[in-house]
Amino acid sequence: MAEIQIKNIAKSFGAFQALNDINLTIADQEFMVLLGASGCGKSTLLRIIAGLEVASSGEVWIGGKRIDHLSPKDRGIAMVFQNYAVFPHLTVFENIGFGLRMKKLPNDEVTRRVERVAGLMHIEMLLKRYSGELSGGQRQRVAVARALAMEPDVILMDEPLSNLDALLRMEMRAELKGVLAESKTTAIYVTHDQVEAMSMADRISVMHQGDIVQAASPIEVYRDPAAKFVASFIGNPPMNFLPAKPAGPSKWQVAGQTFDGPNTDKAVLQFAIRPEDMQPAEQGLVATAKIVEPLGAHLLVTCQIGDALFRVILDSDAVVKPGQSLTLAPQPDRVRWFDPDTTLAVA
Amino acid sequence: MNARILPYVLILPVTLFLCLFFIYPFVLVSQQAFQAADGGWSMENFQEVVEYWKFPISMKNTLLLAAIVVPVQLALALLMATMVSKMKKGRDMVLYIWTIPLGISDLAAGIIWLAIFEQSGFLNSMLHGIGVVDKPVNFLTYQNPWIVFLAIALAEIWRATAIMLVILVAGIGLIPKEYYEAADVFGASKWKQFTRITFPLLRPSLQTALVLRVILAFEIFAVVAALGGTLFPVLMGQTYSYQFDLLNSGAAAAMALIILGISIGFTLIILRILRVPKGASI
Structure with missing residues (x-):
């Protein structure tokens, strides 16, 4: 059992506060991804768990033991x-x-374990080579095999795929996910790549300026972002935002249209919707198409509503020309609301 | 200009310079060494210098000095380089101070240590001052060969450790920090990190440092002349006296070639022992 508990971890480098009071529990055998832009503190947190960096305050527990x-x-x-x-x-x-x-394990045990993990990572034919004779992808496999050979309680990964080319990264992503699931190890994986995070994680902790903004399953982070930062960080293109004014109890006016919304006494809210959650319709938000990008699988249209830019993903069969007016109907259950003051989601 | 030829054109001046002032004199010296009194080819000169009674002594002294001084310097330089590399502030300052002896000629270094060890020197004044000796002692005499040896070794260590230090500091700087972090995570103690990571990754620098130092150790002359005089004959001192005291340039040339041969031999051994397998460099 290797549950990880991070309690009130803070870290400052001189005047710079890298982590503010982080609390996080990672379940046994869970694959947790720390996701964020560079400088958000995700690597620092990982290095504190590893013991390569000392926290300014707070505790780290693994398997019920303070470490x-x-x-x-x-x-x-x-x-x-x-x-x-x-x-x-x-x-x-x-x-x-x-x-x-x-660890001074006996020779035959070392050989047994090395051969087992080398087989797992498909590098058994490289065992006699030096790293100068390996490609980046092969070196990465060696690095993962070295970690797996320890049969650790917890495996920590610091942007392990970021130096690989795109195709290899996609291949390794799936492979790594499989190998780690099989090894029944608790894993913490740091990345700035949201696709990597979405595809691999059991849970994602989205970090921003030294805080964990949201820790939830990938689909929850995507569908129900806890804060505007998460909504605009995750998704490519990210969520669209429009200002909303109250129009009666639980009614909000957005770009001339009235929507059902949260029941609050706020004077202004932000209406948010993902680009793929809108359909052309008779009734809805009126937008002017500005840029049309056919992406094969679908059509990405950047339009303007009032002063705001707004992106929609339409079916690739749709015919849209720049300058054309579109009427877009948001899927009602996919609309989210944010408080512009706290930037947090409002239900 | 053609990009394939340009590099060769650019290195041409240096190559010519070296041919003119190194290869040519080297050929002349070799000729002299293998030339008999009657002008023909012979090993006469070599036979003469090797059979001279001082040759085995000077050979033994030179090798003994190198065998004692170089390992001590290597250990010290490694220790100092490791310490300097761990420093965050003031590192350059410490390096400058530690490399001061590099700026002093070997004869001057010998004289400095003579000033310490001679009868009216600092060591005697100090021992006298604290009451260990009643009257100044002459340390550097034929009765105390081990003190003479020690003084020369100390002076050499003091003078020439810094050259190894500088090379090793540069070499340690090339080892990425991640290797030590990985070693930390995978359970290597600090000592194991030194023996399993620093030392093997430092092999190219160790090669350079050791080759340089060993060659210089076989050429030791001025420090010995200042501290030991004729009490401690070494190969280079013998070469000097053949050339300038005995005016026997054939024998001096033979000695020079013997020293060169020894240097090449040790260079090859060092390169072999510290070789880095293909694909195994940083």
Whole structure:
């Protein structure tokens, strides 16, 4: 059992506050992704869990044991680094077996484990090579195999796929997900790539300026963003926003149209809808098409409603020309509302 | 200009310079070494210098000095380089201070240490001052060969450790920090990190540093001349006295070639021991 509990972790570098009071519980065998733009503190949090960085305050517990005072090797963790950190002077075999040798495991046990994980990562034919003779993707496999060979309670990954080309990244993403699910290890995975996060995670923690803004399942983060930041960070293109004014109890006026909305006494709200959740209709928001981008699978149209830019994803058969007027009907159950003062979602 | 030819054109001046002022004199010296008194080819000069009674002594002294001084310097330089690399502030300052001896000629270094060890030197004044000796002692005499040896070794260590230090500091700087983080996570102690990561990844720098130092150690001359004089014959000192005291340039040339041979031999050994397999460099 390796449940991870992060309690009130804060970290500052001089005057810069990298993490503010982070609280997060990661269940045993859960695949948790820390997602955020660079500088949001996600790597710092991972490095604090790994023991490579010391928190300014707070506690880290793994499997019911407080570990933040222990050295990295005593925490029951293994890590995959962004630049792989595959030792160049050791063969692939010795790289994978490095941690096992440090634990002074007997030779045949080292061989058994190295061969098992090398098979898992499909690198058994590379065991005698040096890292200078490997491609980036192969080095990445070695780095993952080295972590798996430790049979750790927790595996930490710091943007492990970011140095690979797009095609390889997609392939490794699926493979890594499978291997980790099979290993029954708790995993924390840091990335700035939302597609990676969505496709791999059991849960995503979206981080922004040293805070966790939302920690939820990928579909929840996508459908029900807890804050405007999440709505505009996740999704490509992100959510659309329009200002809304009250028009009676639970009624809001958006660009001349009235919608059912939350029952609050706020003077202004923001209406939000994902680009794919709108259909051309008889009645709805009136928009002027500005830019039309056929993307094969669908048609991306950037239009204008009032002063605001607004993106819609239409069926690829739709015929839209720049300058054309569109009437768009939002799918009612997909409309979300945000408070512009707190930036938080309003139900 | 043609991009394929340009590099060769650019290195041509240096190559010509080296041919003119290195290869040509080297050929002349070799000729002299293998030339007999009657002008023909012979090993006479080599036979003469090797059979001289001082040759085995100077060979033994030179090798012994190198065998003691170079490992001590290597250990010190590694220790100092590791410490400097861990520093965050003031690192350059410390490096400058540690490399001061590099700016001093070997003869001057010998004289500085002579000023410490001679009969009226600092060491005697200090020992006398704290009451260990009643009257100044002459340390550097034929009765104390080990003190002479020690003084020379100390002076060499003091003078020439910095050259290794500078090379090793540069080498350590090239090792990415991630390797140490990975080593930390995978359970390597600080000592294991040094023996399993720093040391093997430092092999290219160690090669350079050791080759340079070992060659210089076989060429040791001025420090020995200042501190040991004739009490401690070394190969280079013998070469000097053949050339300038005995005016036997054939024998001096032979000695020079013997020293060159030893240097090449040790260079090859060092390169072999510290070689980096293909694909295994940073």
